[in-house]
Amino acid sequence: MMTLKITGDNGFDAEVIAKPRHILAFERATGTKLSDFEDGVSMATLYQLAHLVMKIQHPQDTPAKLAEFEVTFDVLPVEEAEEPPGPTPAAP
Incomplete structure (x- = not known):
C-alpha cells in the first residue's frame, strides 16, 4: 500500500491510500511494476497512480x-513510519 497526500484547487485536501487492487489496476494500465518504485518514482508516475486512485475513491x-x-492537484507521497522493533525475547 502507498499513502498519498493530495490537495486540489477545488478544496480537496486528504490522504488517500493506494491499496493492492489499485496498484494492480495501475500496473495493468501503465505497464509500470510496483517493484519499479523501490529505486524511486517519477512525479509523472506518481500523478498517474494518484489520478487512478482518486477516480476510484473520490470520483466527484x-x-x-x-x-x-x-x-489542478498537488500529490506527495507520505513516508510510512517504520514500526519499532518488538521486545527482545528473554534468553533461555
Missing part, C-alpha cells in the same frame, strides 16, 4: 483527464 472531486488533474 477528480477531473476525468490526467492532464487536468496534473494542473
Whole structure:
C-alpha cells in the first residue's frame, strides 16, 4: 500500500491510500511494476497512480483527464513510519 497526500484547487485536501487492487489496476494500465518504485518514482508516475486512485475513491472531486488533474492537484507521497522493533525475547 502507498499513502498519498493530495490537495486540489477545488478544496480537496486528504490522504488517500493506494491499496493492492489499485496498484494492480495501475500496473495493468501503465505497464509500470510496483517493484519499479523501490529505486524511486517519477512525479509523472506518481500523478498517474494518484489520478487512478482518486477516480476510484473520490470520483466527484477528480477531473476525468490526467492532464487536468496534473494542473489542478498537488500529490506527495507520505513516508510510512517504520514500526519499532518488538521486545527482545528473554534468553533461555
